[in-house]
Amino acid sequence: MIRFDSVTKTYPGQNRPALDGITVEILRGEFVFLVGASGSGKSSFLRLILKEEKPTAGSIHVLGQDLRRISSRKVPFFRRNLGVVFQDFRLLPNKNVFDNVAFALRVIGKSRGYIQTAVPETLKLVGLDGKAKRMPHELSGGEQQRVAIARAIVNKPQILLADEPTGNLDPVTSAGIMTLLERINAGGTTVIMATHEAGIVDQMQRRVIELSSGEVVRDARSAGYALSHEVMDLPIHADGVPGAVAAAVAAEAATDAATEPAPPAAAAVQSEPAPAAAAPEPKPKPKRRGLGRRRSAEPVDAPAAAPVSAPAAAPAAADVPTPEAPAEAAAAVEAPEERPTPAEPPTVTAAAPKVTPQMMRDAPPLYVEPEVTDEVTEEAAAITAAATAPVEPLGTGDRAKADAAASVDDDADGPPGRPAPPVSGRQSANLTLAERLGLRSPAGPRPGDDDQEVGPVK
Numbered sequence: 001m002i003r004f005d006s007v008t009k010t011y012p013g014q015n016r017p018a019l020d021g022i023t024v025e026i027l028r029g030e031f032v033f034l035v036g037a038s039g040s041g042k043s044s045f046l047r048l049i050l051k052e053e054k055p056t057a058g059s060i061h062v063l064g065q066d067l068r069r070i071s072s073r074k075v076p077f078f079r080r081n082l083g084v085v086f087q088d089f090r091l092l093p094n095k096n097v098f099d100n101v102a103f104a105l106r107v108i109g110k111s112r113g114y115i116q117t118a119v120p121e122t123l124k125l126v127g128l129d130g131k132a133k134r135m136p137h138e139l140s141g142g143e144q145q146r147v148a149i150a151r152a153i154v155n156k157p158q159i160l161l162a163d164e165p166t167g168n169l170d171p172v173t174s175a176g177i178m179t180l181l182e183r184i185n186a187g188g189t190t191v192i193m194a195t196h197e198a199g200i201v202d203q204m205q206r207r208v209i210e211l212s213s214g215e216v217v218r219d220a221r222s223a224g225y226a227l228s229h230e231v232m233d234l235p236i237h238a239d240g241v242p243g244a245v246a247a248a249v250a251a252e253a254a255t256d257a258a259t260e261p262a263p264p265a266a267a268a269v270q271s272e273p274a275p276a277a278a279a280p281e282p283k284p285k286p287k288r289r290g291l292g293r294r295r296s297a298e299p300v301d302a303p304a305a306a307p308v309s310a311p312a313a314a315p316a317a318a319d320v321p322t323p324e325a326p327a328e329a330a331a332a333v334e335a336p337e338e339r340p341t342p343a344e345p346p347t348v349t350a351a352a353p354k355v356t357p358q359m360m361r362d363a364p365p366l367y368v369e370p371e372v373t374d375e376v377t378e379e380a381a382a383i384t385a386a387a388t389a390p391v392e393p394l395g396t397g398d399r400a401k402a403d404a405a406a407s408v409d410d411d412a413d414g415p416p417g418r419p420a421p422p423v424s425g426r427q428s429a430n431l432t433l434a435e436r437l438g439l440r441s442p443a444g445p446r447p448g449d450d451d452q453e454v455g456p457v458k
């Protein structure tokens with residue numbers, strides 16, 4: 001689904017590459033944590049997937065497409081397969097919750113009827129039912145991030161990229177966001193999340209790709225409950241499914257089929273309480289790994305570990321996760337079944353419900369496809385115009401200055417007609433919100449091009 005082959009990215013004016021010969025493959029349906037110290041290259045990795053930046057060397061394939069072969073004008077179409085969530089939410093402050101989410105559909109010309117169905121369904125999915133008319137400033141940080149996630153998934157992307165999505169949130173609220181991301185992943189969406197937060201990574205027990213100075217220094221995957229709970233180091237880059245992964249997935253699926261009667265994701269999406277799913281099978285405490293290994297001096301009962309575990313176990317069956325609610329969080333924290341055995345290090349008190357390949361296959365879609373005819377509307381044109389207002393640049397301070405100083409790249413495969421300006425480092429720092437979300441071409445509309453990405457074509 002995503003493949004980096006010997007990818008190096010060196011920004012203009014920099015001596016050291018931000019990414020240095022990265023070779024890695026991410027499979028469909030995976031939940032991958034991208035971890036590493038500040039400056040290790042996590043955001044660069046995500047920006048390359050988005051084609052916001054071009055590699056200096058090497059090749060990147062996303063969804064079967066060689067990114068080198070996607071012209072600038074086709075980039076917005078390509079990005080519709082990718083949802084993006086940022087640390088700072090990036091909501092439109094003057095639009096209410098509904099309109100913030102609807103924005104992602106309006107700029108691509110979805111009909112009013114489609115939007116009226118899809119947006120409430122998505123808000124319900126992220127636990128914001130009933131808050132459609134709130135303005136962003138009337139929401140908590142966690143709720144704002146849920147709006148941003150709703151906006152990212154309302155168009156049903158195949159891949160969700162999350163750059164430090166919990167970076168501005170407290171641990172309990174972060175846990176709710178992680179539960180939500182897990183549910184989205186259970187619906188079949190591949191999730192790649194950059195994070196510094198060791199507690200979350202340890203808790204979730206998903207694949208971890210660790211970067212250090214632009215290199216992959218660790219690529220590890222939990223073996224699941226049924227196996228020995230040893231971390232397996234994956235062969236970095238293999239054609240097709242790596243053998244170790246295939247074996248682990250098969251073993252995990254077989255065991256989960258025998259031990260877990262109700263897929264929690266399905267129960268959650270269908271809004272039907274499923275008590276059996278709310279209490280995951282007790283399982284041995286997994287070993288710490290990834291960031292945990294590097295931060296082993298952390299207090300074992302640090303606040304980051306316990307609260308993360310609490311909502312992760314409960315909301316999967318509760319349809320609308322409300323991790324911000326103190327009562328629910330407290331109740332979940334008291335869940336008695338998830339204490340580690342004495343032989344294990346007491347770093348994690350409960351594990352998030354494990355989403356198995358079988359669950360992903362069985363999970364219903366994120367929401368029911370609206371039956372309303374998808375028509376281009378006049379409204380989209382107005383919204384598109386409004387969507388061009390500049391937003392906060394990608395970077396500020398030194399990085400922004402570096403971007404401003406960056407020379408403009410060439411893009412050899414520009415379209416016919418009016419040439420599409422390439423997305424250079426400088427442009428990347430000044431993209432509008434719509435462009436950052438992959439909804440509008442930096443090149444703007446081209447006369448005579450019926451395949452427009454910016455709204456209705458008359």
Ligand SMILES: Nc1ncnc2c1ncn2[C@@H]1O[C@H](COP(=O)(O)OP(=O)(O)OP(=O)(O)O)[C@@H](O)[C@H]1O
Nearest residue numbers: 011014018037038039040041042043044402403425
């Ligand atoms: N536009 C840019 N121009 C010049 N250098 C850049 C640019 N973007 C990133 N870098 C440099 O590339 C390296 C990797 O940065 P990147 O933002 O990818 O790291 P990160 O792991 O995401 O860091 P953080 O966790 O702090 O966000 C850093 O040295 C950074 O200064």
